[in-house]
Amino acid sequence: MEQWQKQREWPSYDHRQPLHPYLILRAMPLTTAQQLAITIRVLASRSFQLNAGDSFGVAQSMVSRVVASVSDWFHQNSERFVKWHDERSRNAMQHRVFHDTGLPGVVGAIDGTHIAIPKPGDAQYSYINRKDFASINMGAIVDDNYRFLWFSARWPGRAHDSRVWRESQLYRPLRASRLIATAVCLRNAAITFREPDPYDDEGIEIEWEDDIGDGPEPDLNSGRNIT
Known part of the structure; x- marks a missing residue:
């Protein structure tokens, strides 16, 4: 071990x-x-x-x-175990990832998954996800050594990933401090980080596909990942 x-x-x-x-x-x-x-x-x-x-x-x-x-x-x-970067660890990760992949400014890998649960008695509709089973919609960010930097497991399965992200305690600090300097490309979402407008504090733009359509569902356990 x-x-x-x-x-x-x-x-x-x-x-x-x-x-x-x-x-x-x-x-x-x-x-x-x-x-x-x-x-x-x-x-x-x-x-x-x-x-x-x-x-x-x-x-x-x-x-x-x-x-x-x-x-x-x-x-x-x-x-004790799930902590966001301090300046030293952030810089160290950016250096390691750039050395290994040539990608600059990477501070984490983001992904989501549905955790299956028994159907709740109350408000069960909100827990039924697009794969038609009851779940909790979990989002997480890890570093290049697979350490968890952030996670959210408080939303029912029907909640969109965009809501999980926007309602998280990490969203505003990241937006305010502009820690992430690169674009993120997920399979069914695009997140871009831009300079905040003085009249619009939305420092992050997120475009989401609300419906995948009749095609295959995205594999939520696959690596889509780089943040």
Whole structure:
């Protein structure tokens, strides 16, 4: 696991630190590494908790408690791991990406995905996306080492990507500071950044295709990405 982490240069944290008080497993003590591995297995593979339990030699009820508790811990501590650039990290990323690709001014890779959820009882229409299943519309930006810089997972599946972006806490700071100097080209959207007009503070123009039509849906999990 440590070798894989170094290869991918993922954000580091001491996995020996316990996840208490969010995770207390008295019936069958598990190390923090085991708890993380179980949670990642369930979330990444979308497998049944029973299958994950068999793989790690624990009961399904234990898997359920582990996933809930570890997820809660990360939710409570998300600001420790998901941070936008400071000036140093931004400049470093721009240098690395320019060195590797020749693209100037890149500060992140943006993409979106639909997270499937059970159909909610209330207002379920707003959660049914264009692929006809209930979901949360999630948008995220990562750096060139796959570290999350920003994410939003608060909008129902029917919400357009433009709304997810415009209503985010990152939209205005980016627009005000003009951190992004390049154009972004997504499969079904074009985002351009221009000099703000003194009479119009809309520093970002976004053109979106509201309807894809009868053609194939865009693959939301594919890399469209460069910001």
